[in-house]
Amino acid sequence: MSVEVLRVSGLEVSFGGAPAVRGIDFTVGAGEIVAVVGESGSGKSVTARAILGLLPATASTGGSVRLDGRELLGADEESLRRVRGREIAMVFQEPSTALNPVHTVGRQLAAVLRAHRDLTREQARQEAVRLLDLVGIPDPATRVRFYPHQLSGGQKQRVVIALALANDPRLIIADEPTTALDVTVQAEILALLRDLRDRLGAAILLITHNMGVVADLADRVAVLHRGRLVEQAPVHDLFAAPTRAYTRELLAAVPRLGHRPPAPAHDTPTDALRLDGVVVRYRDFVAVDRVDLRVRQGEVVGLVGESGSGKSTIGKVAAGLLRPDAGTVTVLDGDPRDRAIRRAIGFVFQDPGGSLDPRLSIEDCVGEPLRVHRTATGTAYRRRVADLLDAVRLPTGYARRRPRELSGGQRQRVGIARALALDPRLIIADEPTSALDVSVQATVLALLTDLQRDLGFACLFISHDLAVVDTLAHRVAVLHRGTVVEEGPHHEVLRTPTQPYTRRLVDSVPIPDPTAQRTRHTHPREAVPVT
Amino acid sequence: MTATLDSAEIPETPDAPEVAVPRRPGTFRRGKGLVGLVLVGLVVAAGLLGPLFVSWDPYQQIPGANLLGPSAAHPLGTDDLNRDILARLLSGIRVDLLISFVAVPVGALIGCAVGAMATVNNTLDIAVQRLFDVLLAFPQLILAIGLAAVLGPGTLSVMIVVVSVEIPIFGRLLRTAVLRVRESPFVTAAQVVGAGKGHVLRVHVLPNSLEPVLVQLALSMSVAVFIEGAMSVLGIGVSPPEPSLGAVLTTSLHYLDLNPLFALGPLAVTAVLVLGFQSIAQAANAARGT
Numbered sequence: 001m002s003v004e005v006l007r008v009s010g011l012e013v014s015f016g017g018a019p020a021v022r023g024i025d026f027t028v029g030a031g032e033i034v035a036v037v038g039e040s041g042s043g044k045s046v047t048a049r050a051i052l053g054l055l056p057a058t059a060s061t062g063g064s065v066r067l068d069g070r071e072l073l074g075a076d077e078e079s080l081r082r083v084r085g086r087e088i089a090m091v092f093q094e095p096s097t098a099l100n101p102v103h104t105v106g107r108q109l110a111a112v113l114r115a116h117r118d119l120t121r122e123q124a125r126q127e128a129v130r131l132l133d134l135v136g137i138p139d140p141a142t143r144v145r146f147y148p149h150q151l152s153g154g155q156k157q158r159v160v161i162a163l164a165l166a167n168d169p170r171l172i173i174a175d176e177p178t179t180a181l182d183v184t185v186q187a188e189i190l191a192l193l194r195d196l197r198d199r200l201g202a203a204i205l206l207i208t209h210n211m212g213v214v215a216d217l218a219d220r221v222a223v224l225h226r227g228r229l230v231e232q233a234p235v236h237d238l239f240a241a242p243t244r245a246y247t248r249e250l251l252a253a254v255p256r257l258g259h260r261p262p263a264p265a266h267d268t269p270t271d272a273l274r275l276d277g278v279v280v281r282y283r284d285f286v287a288v289d290r291v292d293l294r295v296r297q298g299e300v301v302g303l304v305g306e307s308g309s310g311k312s313t314i315g316k317v318a319a320g321l322l323r324p325d326a327g328t329v330t331v332l333d334g335d336p337r338d339r340a341i342r343r344a345i346g347f348v349f350q351d352p353g354g355s356l357d358p359r360l361s362i363e364d365c366v367g368e369p370l371r372v373h374r375t376a377t378g379t380a381y382r383r384r385v386a387d388l389l390d391a392v393r394l395p396t397g398y399a400r401r402r403p404r405e406l407s408g409g410q411r412q413r414v415g416i417a418r419a420l421a422l423d424p425r426l427i428i429a430d431e432p433t434s435a436l437d438v439s440v441q442a443t444v445l446a447l448l449t450d451l452q453r454d455l456g457f458a459c460l461f462i463s464h465d466l467a468v469v470d471t472l473a474h475r476v477a478v479l480h481r482g483t484v485v486e487e488g489p490h491h492e493v494l495r496t497p498t499q500p501y502t503r504r505l506v507d508s509v510p511i512p513d514p515t516a517q518r519t520r521h522t523h524p525r526e527a528v529p530v531t
Numbered sequence: 532m533t534a535t536l537d538s539a540e541i542p543e544t545p546d547a548p549e550v551a552v553p554r555r556p557g558t559f560r561r562g563k564g565l566v567g568l569v570l571v572g573l574v575v576a577a578g579l580l581g582p583l584f585v586s587w588d589p590y591q592q593i594p595g596a597n598l599l600g601p602s603a604a605h606p607l608g609t610d611d612l613n614r615d616i617l618a619r620l621l622s623g624i625r626v627d628l629l630i631s632f633v634a635v636p637v638g639a640l641i642g643c644a645v646g647a648m649a650t651v652n653n654t655l656d657i658a659v660q661r662l663f664d665v666l667l668a669f670p671q672l673i674l675a676i677g678l679a680a681v682l683g684p685g686t687l688s689v690m691i692v693v694v695s696v697e698i699p700i701f702g703r704l705l706r707t708a709v710l711r712v713r714e715s716p717f718v719t720a721a722q723v724v725g726a727g728k729g730h731v732l733r734v735h736v737l738p739n740s741l742e743p744v745l746v747q748l749a750l751s752m753s754v755a756v757f758i759e760g761a762m763s764v765l766g767i768g769v770s771p772p773e774p775s776l777g778a779v780l781t782t783s784l785h786y787l788d789l790n791p792l793f794a795l796g797p798l799a800v801t802a803v804l805v806l807g808f809q810s811i812a813q814a815a816n817a818a819r820g821t
Binding site: 175319320321342345347354355356358368369371372373477 | 568715716717719720721723724725726727730734735738739
């Protein structure tokens with residue numbers, strides 16, 4: 001391929017004796033997009049920081065990082081400062097914190113430009129407008145005077161990319177550039193990055209955990225696992241024929257749209273949950289606008305939508321935590337705020353760490369519903385908790401541990417065990433796997449599916465991830481700005497959507513298959529996901 | 532460009548994908564926490580057991596022993612009224628420990644009770660907050676002088692001053708902690724289950740809110756030692772001839788030129804005690820949220 005821009009060889013980083021990166025090698029060529037993928041703790045972000053010399057003082061490093069043949073590792077602060085922003089630029093995960101809220105975007109761009117180049121104020125402003133135009137911000141001459149809060153999330157990330165491009169860097173490091181964004185916005189940002197590479201020939205080092213993003217953007221992929229490079233291959237080879245067991249497991253764990261046979265329709269006449277014309281307002285803002293939703297007994301209904309669509313609010317209304325401003329909520333022919341009805345509802349939270357009291361043992365966390373409703377005491381209580389831990393496949397020995405002594409996936413199992421404690425007829429799960437790594441997510445989803453099949457509870461599964469919903473929902477409701485835009489069997493809504501918004505949503509989800517994903521770019525609509 | 536890396540070089544690690552976080556060793560069994568406990572423990576032991584090993588009575592006036600320097604009979608010398616300084620110092624520790632370990636917890640208890648009550652009712656909250664504002668607006672020593680003027684000097688006055696200084700501090704602290712904990716997801720989780728207010732308060736809110744209170748307790752105990760010292764210097768502290776750390780130190784200040792080593796004993800004990808409390812507070816604070 002072309003000229004080599006970055007060569008990382010034998011890179012090692014450790015924090016106080018604990019190794020985070022244990023000897024990895026890779027190169028990035030000019031105009032090449034190399035993705036570094038891995039789950040949390042794999043050392044991918046530490047690698048990115050080591051390249052820029054941004055590690056904390058407690059870190060010790062070894063090996064070598066060369067930019068155009070110059071050694072960066074161990075270089076002094078002054079020479080690193082000249083490299084940062086000028087030759088290597090960084091795009092951060094969270095656009096709202098990467099921008100300074102008290103300065104206009106034009107001023108922030110000008111500051112970066114003038115830090116490395118000799119420009120007058122006016123020249124810098126013109127250059128800022130040119131950059132905003134380059135990253136596809138409409139009407140850049142006006143927007144240059146905007147403050148970050150006046151821009152949408154996607155526009156903010158475009159500005160962050162413009163900041164990175166300001167001094168024509170040799171290499172752009174993008175650390176999870178689309179993780180904080182909605183899926184439709186993510187698609188736009190990915191298109192922008194691809195376009196910039198084609199037009200400017202910049203080399204991009206993409207740090208991500210999302211296999212769909214990798215399939216969409218990368219030329220070459222390096223898979224990291226626990227600080228080691230497991231596999232490195234061109235993107236098509238990696239997805240088509242992964243050579244290492246870990247890569248195969250990782251790819252198998254990625255949820256895909258349209259990979260599950262259509263679920264049979266549920267015709268049970270009784271409803272576990274029924275919302276009729278529910279309206280929720282926060283002051284003047286209508287979060288939920290006349291929503292009708294039914295979850296039949298034993299049925300899993302996926303509620304999907306982007307941030308701000310009102311999906312979590314509906315979850316709270318269904319659980320009786322929030323009283324709707326209009327309309328009625330019925331759970332098992334009763335009011336969810338009624339204590340007797342509440343016994344039949346289980347709730348699984350998004351944040352498995354925060355939803356467990358740090359001072360209680362796992363046994364007490366799981367058994368809390370039993371104690372609240374005084375259903376079991378003494379040995380019966382302990383036996384029930386042990387059964388529940390067993391049901392979520394946690395060792396009984398964990399009963400005595402505290403939540404912080406468990407990993408994220410294990411904590412979410414504890415959350416599920418607690419939700420099951422009173423044999424609920426309805427489970428409401430609000431983004432239960434969004435905080436988890438993809439392989440952990442796969443096991444938690446499999447567990448939920450098994451439990452649902454065995455215990456037969458109804459489930460309202462709230463998620464922003466269409467592929468996750470498609471792996472376990474019988475029916476899907478798509479929420480947009482507080483209203484249900486489309487509802488139906490999962491295979492129809494998520495594979496052959498009829499509404500324009502659903503279609504846009506489904507098309508925005510990057511398919512974790514480079515061939516299929518890239519066909520979609522060239523033939524926008526015909527390419528229906530492989531079945 | 533190298534297409535694929537030679538896969539044979541890298542050993543695969545086939546261990547479980549989920550790793551539990553290992554248990555951390557106890558906060559007070561190492562580092563700062565241990566140092567703090569040892570320092571406070573030393574002073575407490577000296578105060579409780581020390582007087583048994585000293586043959587002099589703290590109030591006994593020894594004929595012909597005026598402002599003597601350290602000797603075998605009087606390790607820290609004697610004071611202006613011919614009394615053994617070591618004996619007075621060791622008994623004085625008891626007074627300070629009494630103030631630290633009784634007055635501070637009493638103040639904390641009242642403050643926490645008032646602070647917890649304030650979170651229940653909005654009107655009550657505003658009333659309590661303004662009351663705390665008034666109490667906090669007085670500098671500690673002005674409050675001490677005012678109270679001593681009403682109550683007269685003495686150990687009880689010192690304790691009342693310490694209690695009234697601590698009430699608003701602990702009240703504020705608990706109130707903020709309760710308001711914060713009440714919003715945490717695990718409280719919502721309990722509410723979803725159908726738990727009542729009492730259960731949520733008893734099981735989740737109070738135990739989690741007490742964490743910062745325990746840190747503040749250690750900090751306040753060191754502050755109590757200072758308040759006692761400052762009141763003694765102003766002459767409104769423990770009434771003579773009763774010894775206390777502050778009382779012994781105050782007397783020593785008048786005779787620095789005649790017996791400079793006089794001040795050494797009370798200063799060292801005060802320093803060790805305060806350092807000990809502060810180390811405990813810092814260690815406890817560092818252990819929070821882990």
